[in-house]
Amino acid sequence: MGANRAGWGIDRGLKAGPDRQDTQRVSQVAGRSWHRWLIGCSQALRTNIGPCSWGREDRTSTALTHDRNPHVMLAGLARDGASLRLETVDLCFLAALHLRADTDNLTSFDEDLVVEVFEVACELAEPGADNPRKRATHAIQRMREQRMLARIDASGFVRAGEYALTRLATAIVESFLGDEHLTRESLALLTGAVISNLSELRSEAERARNDDEWRAKVVGPLRITIGDLIAGIERRQQGLDAQQQEVLLQISDLLKSDWVSSLAQCEALLDNTSATLKELNEVLMRDSSQIQMLLQSIQDVAATAGMLEAEEAAQRVGEQIDRMTAWGSSRQATWSDYYRYVHRYLRDVVRLDPDRALSRRLLEQLREWPSQPFFSLVADEARIELLRDVVVRSDRPAVRRPHESRDRDPTQVEPQDGLIDLEDLVARALAEGADDLAAVTRSVIAEFDGAQRYAVIGHVAALVAKLCSPISARPRPWAAVDEQLEIENWTIEGPRS
Amino acid sequence: MTTRYTSLADVIGDPVFPDIDLALRRGCHIDREDGDWYQFLTDAQDYLEQLYRRYGCELVVQSDGYFFLLPTGKQFSVRRLSAGEMLVGQALALQYLDPSTVQSGGLVTQEQLLVRLVNLISDEDLANALNPKKKHTSERVIQETIRTKVASAIHRLAGMGFIDRVDQDRMRLRAPLLRFADPVRGLGDRTQALERLIATGQIASVAASGEPEDDDEDEVEA
Numbered sequence: 109m110g111a112n113r114a115g116w117g118i119d120r121g122l123k124a125g126p127d128r129q130d131t132q133r134v135s136q137v138a139g140r141s142w143h144r145w146l147i148g149c150s151q152a153l154r155t156n157i158g159p160c161s162w163g164r165e166d167r168t169s170t171a172l173t174h175d176r177n178p179h180v181m182l183a184g185l186a187r188d189g190a191s192l193r194l195e196t197v198d199l200c201f202l203a204a205l206h207l208r209a210d211t212d213n214l215t216s217f218d219e220d221l222v223v224e225v226f227e228v229a230c231e232l233a234e235p236g237a238d239n240p241r242k243r244a245t246h247a248i249q250r251m252r253e254q255r256m257l258a259r260i261d262a263s264g265f266v267r268a269g270e271y272a273l274t275r276l277a278t279a280i281v282e283s284f285l286g287d288e289h290l291t292r293e294s295l296a297l298l299t300g301a302v303i304s305n306l307s308e309l310r311s312e313a314e315r316a317r318n319d320d321e322w323r324a325k326v327v328g329p330l331r332i333t334i335g336d337l338i339a340g341i342e343r344r345q346q347g348l349d350a351q352q353q354e355v356l357l358q359i360s361d362l363l364k365s366d367w368v369s370s371l372a373q374c375e376a377l378l379d380n381t382s383a384t385l386k387e388l389n390e391v392l393m394r395d396s397s398q399i400q401m402l403l404q405s406i407q408d409v410a411a412t413a414g415m416l417e418a419e420e421a422a423q424r425v426g427e428q429i430d431r432m433t434a435w436g437s438s439r440q441a442t443w444s445d446y447y448r449y450v451h452r453y454l455r456d457v458v459r460l461d462p463d464r465a466l467s468r469r470l471l472e473q474l475r476e477w478p479s480q481p482f483f484s485l486v487a488d489e490a491r492i493e494l495l496r497d498v499v500v501r502s503d504r505p506a507v508r509r510p511h512e513s514r515d516r517d518p519t520q521v522e523p524q525d526g527l528i529d530l531e532d533l534v535a536r537a538l539a540e541g542a543d544d545l546a547a548v549t550r551s552v553i554a555e556f557d558g559a560q561r562y563a564v565i566g567h568v569a570a571l572v573a574k575l576c577s578p579i580s581a582r583p584r585p586w587a588a589v590d591e592q593l594e595i596e597n598w599t600i601e602g603p604r605s
Numbered sequence: 606m607t608t609r610y611t612s613l614a615d616v617i618g619d620p621v622f623p624d625i626d627l628a629l630r631r632g633c634h635i636d637r638e639d640g641d642w643y644q645f646l647t648d649a650q651d652y653l654e655q656l657y658r659r660y661g662c663e664l665v666v667q668s669d670g671y672f673f674l675l676p677t678g679k680q681f682s683v684r685r686l687s688a689g690e691m692l693v694g695q696a697l698a699l700q701y702l703d704p705s706t707v708q709s710g711g712l713v714t715q716e717q718l719l720v721r722l723v724n725l726i727s728d729e730d731l732a733n734a735l736n737p738k739k740k741h742t743s744e745r746v747i748q749e750t751i752r753t754k755v756a757s758a759i760h761r762l763a764g765m766g767f768i769d770r771v772d773q774d775r776m777r778l779r780a781p782l783l784r785f786a787d788p789v790r791g792l793g794d795r796t797q798a799l800e801r802l803i804a805t806g807q808i809a810s811v812a813a814s815g816e817p818e819d820d821d822e823d824e825v826e827a
Contacts (some may be wrong), residue, residue: 356708363704446710452637453711456669456780457702460696467702469789474695475725478734483809484693484784486632486765487662487674488684 192254199284200229201247202256205273206281216260216272224249251277289308292387294344298394302337305329306402313409313418322415326406330421338428345435348388355381359450368462371454378447385440392436399429530564534571540602545572545598546587553589565595576600609648613656629657629664629674632684634766634781636671646672665807669764671781677806682738685809689735689758691785694767696722698785701778711778712771719755 128299204225205217217225226244230237237243251257256277261270267499272326273281313323355377362377389531403426410418461467537551549568553561572578578598587597611617625642628635635642646653646666654664661678676683686694699715700706700721700727722731732739732747741747763770767784769777787807788798800810 219804306687356710359706360708363707367704443608449711450707452670452780453707456783460668461702464702465792466786466789467699469795470695470699470702470786473786473789473795474692474699477695478726478730481688481734481811482788482803483685483687483811484694485675485683485685485807485809487630487676488632488682489630489676 126189193250194280195233196256197230197233198247198250198256199280199485200233201226202251202273202277203281203284206285209273216270219248219269219271222257222271256280266422266557278350292384292391295341295388295391296395297321298337298341298344299399302334303395303398305333305337305401306399306406306415309334310402310406310409313406313413316413316415319415322413322418324411325419326410326415327421330403330418330425334425335428338425338432342428342435345432348384349439350441352381356446368458368552369463371458372415374450374454378450382443383445385436385443389436389440392433394470396429396433400426403429530567531571531575534568535575538572538575543598543600544587546595548572548600549589549595553593561590561593565589570593571600572598572600610652613652616652616656617647619645621645628766629672630681632673632765634671634673634784635825636669636766636781638769638779639766643670643672667781667784669780669783671779671784673766673781673784675806680772687758687761688737689754690761691754692722692726692731692734693718693758694762694782694785696725697762697768697776698780698782701780701782702786706778712775713778714774715756715759715776716774718759719751723751724754 172367205222207213208221208225209388223241223244225246227240230240230243248257252259255274257271258274259269260272309326309329312329313322316322316325359374361376362373366373403422405421407419407426410416410422533552533555534548537548540550540551542551545568549565552568556564578600580596580598584596584598586594588594610619616622621641622645625635625645628642634755635644635646647663650664650666657664657674661676661680663675663677664672665675666672666753674681696718697713700718701711726734728747728751729741732741732750736750739750740752759768759770759776762768763776765777765781767781768779771777787802788795791798797806799808799810803810
């Protein structure tokens with residue numbers, strides 16, 4: 109306790125002013141976030157499950173969060189400026205706390221213990237660092253600001269704090285420690301638990317009589333129990349992905365360091381991973397169909413009862429199962445390609461070049477190529493040679509054209525007597541006293557429709573010239589003969605025949 | 606010996622023959638990753654060797670597991686790879702042999718290739734080798750020449766089955782790349798190995814065929 113007080117004294121003495129401000133700022137930010145969180149929880153309480161424990165409330169809001177628009181969620185993160193900054197020493201510190209809690213069955217840590225754990229982590233990550241106790245104070249502050257450590261004693265500055273790792277910190281540490289690898293046993297156990305739970309849920313669905321029973325006995329367990337089990341499988345799948353990446357790195361490192369001596373180890377690594385993936389895929393294929401069948405029957409019962417919420421929950425779980433199965437097939441296919449590639453590499457490159465002499469000589473060749481160039485040759489004939497059957501050549505017939513008489517027999521056509529009528533019309537206009545070409549033309553074209561008028565005008569001028577003696581001024585004036593046509597006018601004088 | 610076919614007519618009658626024939630004539634290399642095509646060539650090898658020999662060509666099969674057609678007479682057009690294709694091909698062959706590539710399953714990026722090339726040959730020498738007709742007066746021109754010619758060479762090597770383009774940046778290396786290592790396969794003198802390859806018509810030297818012509822249409826403006 110003495111040490112505890114001393115530590116607290118240092119903390120207060122050094123950080124009293126800024127610490128208070130930072131604490132206020134952090135608590136404001138955290139307050140806003142928690143306020144939204146609580147609103148979500150209370151909405152969930154009102155709409156979904158009703159009065160429940162904190163644990164259930166938390167999970168329900170998580171389920172609701174999944175239904176939210178991802179854009180809104182991302183915008184929220186961006187607006188709040190959410191960020192994480194973790195140095196190696198911070199990660200070691202969190203991991204050390206997690207492991208200590210695991211070993212000693214601790215649910216929280218007093219401040220002395222936190223400082224002690226930090227000093228151990230600091231010694232590992234940054235050996236010989238100055239003033240580790242002061243650094244511990246800063247590290248605790250940093251972790252609290254980033255919501256990795258939560259102070260759970262609610263005593264403020266009155267006495268030394270009691271801390272616990274948050275869910276965020278636990279998730280980060282677990283992902284780094286990576287002890288959740290998918291094995292045939294763990295997968296079979298988890299899918300077995302899913303099948304067993306779904307069978308019970310189907311029975312509950314058949315027995316449910318009202319909305320409350322549906323929500324409490326079917327929808328909630330579907331979202332939480334089944335959701336957690338499937339999330340567990342997915343988490344382990346991610347673990348196996350990471351494990352695969354490790355295997356790739358290991359094979360590469362083994363080849364770099366031991367080359368031909370590493371052949372057996374590389375082959376063993378490849379075969380082990382292949383066998384694991386094959387087994388996992390078999391379990392997934394076998395159990396997923398049974399899970400989908402159970403989900404379908406729950407969906408059918410929900411549809412009959414008109415419980416849209418339960419139908420949706422079952423459908424969501426079905427989609428997760430589909431994703432899980434697709435993961436198995438996809439990873440097996442990808443690994444299969446990689447397996448073939450590495451085996452080919454081991455056979456064609458490593459075994460055939462045990463001293464890596466080829467690489468060295470090729471390197472030299474490439475370096476010297478600009479001064480001693482040579483060029484590989486390839487075929488470049490895209491045309492196809494068509495091999496035809498050999499035939500005896502025959503005489504070609506002369507080019508001929510059929511004879512044909514070019515004379516055509518006369519045919520009967522309709523007489524074109526329009527001009528005769530036109531001459532009568534011109535003569536009549538002249539007789540009526542028209543004194544210029546425009547007047548005659550106007551009179552004559554009035555008898556024709558618009559399409560013919562243009563052609564008729566020329567004939568009228570010719571007939572006027574034939575029937576009388578027109579006088580043409582220089583320059584000839586233009587005169588309109590209808591709405592669209594104008595002609596160069598003549599004056600008509602003298603006798604008219 | 607052939608397994609599936611009893612005559613050349615059977616071979617030519619196979620539905621895959623026209624595509625494989627055209628690919629080989631275009632200078633394509635066919636390896637185990639080509640699946641059915643490789644199996645066809647393996648099964649029909651005896652008949653096809655006779656067929657192509659009549660055109661003055663050799664159907665070459667290498668122990669690394671790939672086929673290609675090599676014109677040895679005058680009846681068939683032959684193309685000499687450009688300087689860019691040769692440099693990029695050799696650098697990719699080095700990558701193919703490198704155990705670091707195993708981690709990515711035989712995939713390399715264009716950037717990794719450029720880094721390797723530039724580490725082995727200086728920028729200016731590389732630019733001059735890629736485009737000897739151009740004066741490389743500034744760093745910008747040098748870098749543009751390198752990038753453009755390398756990209757062009759990658760495109761052509763992909764067309765000849767040396768690599769597969771996975772996307773704009775990444776490529777998968779294939780066994781035919783080891784053709785670029787042919788002169789250094791044995792432990793003997795490299796010059797003698799080159800002379801042997803020139804004699805068999807697999808390689809051409811500058812002395813025999815003049816300066817390399819680069820018919821790329823991607824000249825860099827100064």
